[in-house]
Amino acid sequence: MSRSLKKGPYVDAKLMRKVLRQKASSDSSPIKTWSRRCTVVPEFVNHTFEVHNGKTFHKVFIVEDMVGHKLGEFSPTRVFRGHTGKKVKGPA
């Protein structure tokens, strides 16, 4: 079920404050965040975030098309390294 429209998109309040502060101060260093559930709002465009994936931070530069998605969608939490036994056939 999707979120009630009455509430509006979920945006991490602290993160939003950081973004607005950065907007005022013309500094563009990446903002580290753990808030993967935070929706990308138009104010985030052209800012860089470092989104935690449980282990490391993923650099994400926000472009207009990303608005409406969540930050976590851009920071994969799983790494697929391939299945076992799929090696190239060597000499028997």
Added chain:
Amino acid sequence: MPRIAGIDIPNEKRAIVALQYIHGIGPAIAKRIIEATGINPATRARDLTEDETKRIAIEIEQKYTVEGALRRLVTSNVQRLKDIGCYRGMRHRKGLPARGQRTKTNSRTRKGKAKTVAVKRSVKAMR
């Protein structure tokens, strides 16, 4: 045979069914078109008058995206997901289901025909 929505030539079926041969028109939209144009749904496609065909064509053009335009819209939506590098885009790139379905089994529509993987026997079993 009547030509509706560009190159589509629905066949000798009832109008409401024939319309569904157009990409982007299913049972629901076909019904809506038939009702909006006031055509008897039981009329065979070949028996539609020129005027009726025209009314259907205008109705589709004004209200619905079909065929090439629809295909382009879908591809561009998928391309957008791929370009922004989000999770759903990655799933599209890998040809895996994008909406959280299981992939341990099934998902054959997205993954294609099953490729049998040889069972790797343990060293003990080989002796």
